[in-house]
Amino acid sequence: MLVYATTRILKQCFRSGSATGIGAETAKGFAKEGASLCITGLPSQKDELAEVAKVCKENGSPHVLEVAADLRKQEDMDLLMNETIKTFGQLDVLVNNAAILLFSDIEGYTSEDFDKIFSVSVKAPIYLTKLAKPHLSKTKGSIVNMCSVAAKWYIKECLLYGMAKSSLAYLTKTTAADFAENGIRCNAISPGGVTDTEIFKVLTEEMRQELLKSGICKLHGRTITKSEVSDLIRFLASDKATMITGEVITMDDKKLLSYAAVSLDMSAIKRVVLVTGSSRGIGAETAKGFAEEGASLCITGLPSQKDELAEVAKVCKENGSPHVLEVAADLRKQEDMDLLMNETIKTFGQLDVLVNNAGIFLLSDIEGYSSEDFDKIFSVNVKAPIYLTKIAKPHLSKTKGNIVNMCSFAKEWYLKTCLLYGMSKASIAYLTKTTAADFAENGIRCNAVSPGAVADTDILEGVATEVTKQGLLEFNKSKLTGRITTKSEVSDLIRFLASDKATMITGELITIDGGKMLSLTA
Structure with a gap:
């Protein structure tokens, strides 16, 4: 539990105030x-x-x-x-x-x-x-x-x-x-x-x-x-x-x-968490965070990322995970996704949390994109989460588990060079709300996290020049903090949404960007 070193003052009153x-x-x-x-x-x-x-x-x-x-x-x-x-x-x-x-x-x-x-x-x-305001400004x-x-x-x-x-x-x-x-x-x-x-x-x-x-x-x-x-x-x-x-x-x-929830005490069970795109970036950070909570993990990345997966697995075990399963899989292939789910259930016998984190970013406007670009982005960013959600449903129904999808504020940031990426994330937003409504009767929650630009990841590697990268990072700095979001902050939010403390939260798309989107529309 986080303990504040500084004084924390609450103001609440009247009928629903701090007296009752x-x-x-x-x-x-x-x-x-x-x-x-x-x-x-x-x-x-x-x-x-x-x-x-x-x-x-x-x-x-x-x-x-x-x-x-x-x-x-x-x-x-x-x-x-x-x-x-x-x-x-x-x-x-x-x-x-x-x-x-x-x-x-x-x-x-x-x-x-x-x-x-x-x-x-x-x-x-x-x-x-x-x-x-003047007092909160100081602290x-x-x-x-x-x-x-x-x-x-x-x-x-x-x-x-x-x-x-x-x-x-x-x-x-x-x-x-x-x-x-x-x-x-x-x-x-x-x-x-x-x-x-x-x-x-x-x-x-x-x-x-x-x-x-x-x-x-x-x-x-x-x-x-x-x-x-x-x-x-x-x-x-x-x-x-x-x-x-x-x-x-x-x-x-x-x-x-039209949803509701079933009480489930996860403290008696060590949770099993599947995180896609967990060889690096937000996915790896999230896996390490779940490991600190004692979760058993299935982590996955491309076959070419086996060394990176092994390094993440090593840290997860050091962080406290009792068992880390590494599966090399290409989410563009249905047979690889079947393998991923089958190995998870074969190894652990259950699934409690699915984090659909894997994604591809590509800069292109409507004039410059190709059919191959479309297929590449939508196969990983949209088609894979839909299929994994489908095959996870019977297992999550048994554990009254939940899904956290990786969305992006790009779904509302109508920038022509982010056309395909933004469209793919708008699809994930729709998937999240529809899944939350549809799976509620099975006791399954579904939420999404929408980060702004995240500083310490390599999603822009190979798709943008150094000048473009620095320009994007500078533009996305928040007035609130003078910086952009970190992967550990995104991981914290993912794990909160997956926890028992969020039992009554479903169908939510939570933006984590330091208020950047608000400043763009203010």
């Missing part, structure tokens, strides 16, 4: 990582706050500041920020978690209802973000906003709540683009129904049963838990997510993908 629910769970989680905390709730919640503070101290937090504040009042928000800085001298993380849920359609709502919801769910996060800190699937779940009874959460999604992306030059990241989480929170308890029995019925997904046969939301909040606030900004990550998006 997700806010309290998140504070307790940060406490276990050694963070100092500011926790806050309504003046009427002082007893609950005191109980949360007690648990946080027991969990390892060196200092917990309790502030009673009503986020509908600007002076209370000023007090909250002032007390935090006065006590700790800095701010590293702001979690805008507070919200009010109210059921009303367009006929039934009142002006007071609007003011109540928007004051806490929208006006307060904007103002706290404004107040936090190169981050913001995590609490959004909701309600922002894309068009139910008339959730009109005001959904509108508020849509506003928060917009705030997240705009803040990420605007604050990047100050070194501040901003992301958001969109959970589905979280039933082990106070907000669930205030519903009528009829509403609770309806939410339970509609919120249970095919994937796990249950609803999401507050501890799972807390895990993702803390990951996004950590150094492992340094190059992730402007993302709104869905957890349990039942209505959009």
Whole structure:
């Protein structure tokens, strides 16, 4: 577990603030990582706050500041920020978690209802973000906003709540683009129904049963838990997510993908992970990372890369992998992919994670490409992932495993010289979402990682001049960090998505580029 050497301060309040629910769970989680905390709730919640503070101290937090504040009042928000800085001298993380849920359609709502919801769910996060900016600039800190699937779940009874959460999604992306030059990241989480929170308890029995019925997904046969939301909040606030900004990550998006999840304790089983393109670059880094977690591995590369595969296998064993299978395979050949899967199952008897990482990059515009170029790129970047996904399905169904695909921000970066590569990655984005929806009833998750340019790989070798390479690398530097993404950061995200902490995340395409795409569209 990552322990922060610097002070970590949380801001969360009101009904779903740090006195109860997700806010309290998140504070307790940060406490276990050694963070100092500011926790806050309504003046009427002082007893609950005191109980949360007690648990946080027991969990390892060196200092917990309790502030009673009503986020509908600007002076209370000023007090909250002032007390935090006065006590700790800095701010590293702001979690805008507070919200009010109210059921009303367009006929039934009142002006007071609007003011109540928007004051806490929208006006307060904007103002706290404004107040936090100078302090987060000094620490190169981050913001995590609490959004909701309600922002894309068009139910008339959730009109005001959904509108508020849509506003928060917009705030997240705009803040990420605007604050990047100050070194501040901003992301958001969109959970589905979280039933082990106070907000669930205030519903009528009829509403609770309806939410339970509609919120249970095919994937796990249950609803999401507050501890799972807390895990993702803390990951996004950590150094492992340094190059992730402007993302709104869905957890349990039942209505959009019609999925759900089955609880699986992987700690009792050593996972088996198959990583394609693992002789070098991101694939090799990812294999080494899984090895540190004790996974058994199948690593693969071209027959001409046997020496490189052997070196990766050696490091994986040193890192703690109990068994590393090396398979030389050309993913342009179906028989080689069959061999890859058959050898994996023959050796380990199971498959838990498939990482479709292998890819080919080629610079060409529509005038310059050839039919051979098309076949070369699409055979490895598209055809191979589809086929491997197909033959992995029966094995992943048995383990309730998951798939992580390697996408790219090239799918949205409409650069004529990246035509074929960008088209291939757009296909992978579609494959990811369709697979997530299709395989949910088998308990299989599917997500994708979309990196920007990655510095320490050789994907540009042989396809671009040194001048072109340096130009691309320079252009892709993030305002946020003044650099481009590293393969270890991509590996961290892949392994998080493959872990039990991401159990309720499926069908997501997560960009990791330090906000570069946001700056291009801002």
